[in-house]
Amino acid sequence: MSRHPEVKWAERADKIYITVLLPDSKNAKVNLEPEGVFTFSATAGADNNLYELKLDLHDKVNVEESKISIGVRSIFCILEKAEKVWWSKLLRGDGKTPHYVKVDWDKWVDEDEDNGSPGDVDLGGMDFSNFGNMGGMGDGGMGYGGMGDGGLGDFEDSDDEEQEVTKSAEQDTNKAEEDAKLEEQGNGTSEKKEAAPST
Numbered sequence: 001m002s003r004h005p006e007v008k009w010a011e012r013a014d015k016i017y018i019t020v021l022l023p024d025s026k027n028a029k030v031n032l033e034p035e036g037v038f039t040f041s042a043t044a045g046a047d048n049n050l051y052e053l054k055l056d057l058h059d060k061v062n063v064e065e066s067k068i069s070i071g072v073r074s075i076f077c078i079l080e081k082a083e084k085v086w087w088s089k090l091l092r093g094d095g096k097t098p099h100y101v102k103v104d105w106d107k108w109v110d111e112d113e114d115n116g117s118p119g120d121v122d123l124g125g126m127d128f129s130n131f132g133n134m135g136g137m138g139d140g141g142m143g144y145g146g147m148g149d150g151g152l153g154d155f156e157d158s159d160d161e162e163q164e165v166t167k168s169a170e171q172d173t174n175k176a177e178e179d180a181k182l183e184e185q186g187n188g189t190s191e192k193k194e195a196a197p198s199t
Contacts, residue, residue: 002052005040008104012114014084016061017107020075022051028070032079036060036092040075055101058087086111 005022018038022028025042032038036057043050060082067078081087091097 002041002050004053004098004100005042005044005051007053007055007101008107009090009101010104010107010109011087011090012109013086013111014081016057016079016081016087016090017104018055018077018079019104020053020077021073022075023073025051025070025075028075030068030070030075030077032061032063032066032077034060034063034082038077038079042075055090056092058089058092059083059085 005020005025008019008021010017020040022042022044025044026048028040028042030038030040036059038053038055038057040053041051057079062080062082065080069076089097090101
């Protein structure tokens with residue numbers, strides 16, 4: 001029996017953001033069809049449990065312009081809408097949204113606040129592949145299988161450690177200068193008091 005991964009979503013007038021949260025997934029397969037059918041399957045966990053998902057999206061999507069990034073902790077998709085209009089909801093039909101599909105408040109923008117700027121979502125340097133360049137999966141749909149480089153790209157370490165070492169060295173130099181001045185003022189003798197042992 002398969003399980004459902006947690007899914008977060010957000011919307012803009014021209015696209016839908018879908019994040020499938022499944023850490024350490026293996027053999028991830030994602031399929032997107034122009035009619036708006038999004039399917040996902042992968043294994044994860046120590047027991048290699050099967051996770052599957054099928055979402056009948058509210059409207060059609062442009063598969064050729066949609067993008068995907070498969071990372072270590074999640075699979076992030078930017079689905080381009082066929083028509084640039086706000087959807088009333090993510091999924092087709094009148095049923096209740098499944099409990100594992102949630103709003104991604106980190107990426108959410110209300111319709112009246114959408115300025116159409118692509119820079120309003122922090123993509124964290126993710127490496128995206130087009131669904132359309134991944135080969136067909138039948139019925140006109142495009143799919144993606146495999147893991148890629150996890151979307152890490154060129155990871156650069158910060159320089160914080162070097163700055164901390166520099167600050168520490170400056171503090172040591174300042175302390176030594178202060179000690180030398182005190183020693184000069186005390187006629188070449190410096191007194192050190194030891195703390196009394198605690199009882």
